[in-house]
Amino acid sequence: MSFLQAILDGLLIGGVYAVISIGLTLVYGVMGIVNFAQAEFLTIGMFTAWFAWAFLGLDPVLAAPLSFAVAFAIGWVVQGQLIARVLSAPSVAQIFLTVGLLIVIENGTLLLFGSQFRSVTTSYQTISLSLGPLFISIPYLIAFAMSLACGVALWWFMRASWFGRAMRATAQNPAAARLMGIDTALMYKMAFALGVGLTAFGGAVILPYVTVYPGVGGQFVVLMFTVVVLGGLGSVAGAVVGGLSVGVIQSLSSLFFPIQLQNLVLFIVFILVLAVRPQGLVGASR
Amino acid sequence: MSSPLLDITQLRASYGEAEVLHGIDLSVSQREFVCIIGANTAGKSTILRSISRLVPKSSGSMRFGGVDLAALAAHQIPALGIAHVPEGRQIFPDMTVEENLLLGAFTARNARDLPARIADVFELFPRLRERYRQLAGTLSGGEQQMVAVGRALMLRPKLLLLDEPSHGLAPKVVEEMHQAFKTIHERGTSILLVEQNVELALDVASRGYVLEAGVVTLAGTAAELHANPAVVTAYLGL
């Protein structure tokens, strides 16, 4: 596999990493909570898309908005009923809550759906485009394009819409935000729901090339934390840079090392970056 | 006389166990300019924060245009026409001046006259026009205070609450700021000003309250307060 090919593959997969990780950084940026259950919403998104495919015949990519909506609704309730109670509590309480949530979701899906692996078949699953010497896998390309569209929509929402602006204001100074007439509790619900919705969206778009089972979130959780810390915890732009970097690093390292060492290389780069820039690549700017 | 715009009776407020305001009576009439003076920690900010519902524990009656403020949450207050410029400015540092101003009109976001409101702020503080696309956190202290006041004016408030707006500013900027308050008042906005600089406060306001340790110890017209020996020795340093 050529060097260019590895970079291309890395970018395509990194775009998806970015979208599934943005939620983690968004929730932290807006309310200072580290959601250890974030990756479980990837599982929820994948199951939603799988059932939509199996029973409604919907392509997983088209089911992505549905996955987003399901996770958004769950996130809304979780924030309003659970997380809101620990917002000003010691971080130990926050960690217990989100780790507890992780355990509940993982075992809940196990109980409901069993431990078997499920995958989808689509017409484009094994097709790739050739672009000169390079090959572009269609499912990877579609997942990347969907992630990109989602990222652009989020960017627009945060920059140009009233609620996005209000959400950023809440992140920067919640008391002042309330003086502006912003319902901060509503903003927290919106941020959490949006965050887990984006992760679920990412889960749906990778379904054509990743099998779903109740533990699939655990497969991504370390990666998601690597992405957001590498980019700068709390920074949405950082999650994008972090996601693309992680994708490219993984892909390049597989050129030179056995696949088992892929994450070792990633963590070496991770530690080196943090040694030089503890605030992450993009820093803490929002 | 018609009933006042803001009417506070027997306001008590506490942080945790400690009561900070021990039964305050205070009112602001339509188009009036009122000030609260008093030493540090007297509870001046707590009065304003109680009006804006940012103090979790308060009792007594607070009515604004007949509406019971105690029944509302903090984020519902601006919709009544109350804008609060908090102590220490509290602008949004990582957002542009434009975004800060727009956020001031968050409850009026569907109003069609937002460009006109921004133009009014520019007229009052021309320097903000040059800084429009800059991050508010990068501005000087005086400019940040202009952002804080401009942001509040975007609401086109009936009542403007100002908490030590000249604190830490250069004398020239303080003068400019107080000139702006006079203009805002002349255009029809009622103002409740908290100010450490008593000389300046009594110059712009027509009426005032002296607050000591959570109790109003004196109230009267600016001229009366200015002539009161107790005020002179305690606050005017003469």
Ligand SMILES: Nc1ncnc2c1ncn2[C@@H]1O[C@H](COP(=O)(O)OP(=O)(O)O)[C@@H](O)[C@H]1O
């Ligand atoms: N958030 C808070 N928590 C606990 N005590 C507070 C808080 N804010 C103010 N206080 C206390 O309330 C009293 C009045 O404070 P404040 O209203 O800020 O006074 P002023 O504005 O007149 O300086 C002070 O003793 C202060 O220490």
Ligand SMILES: [Mg+2]
């Ligand atoms: Mg104060």
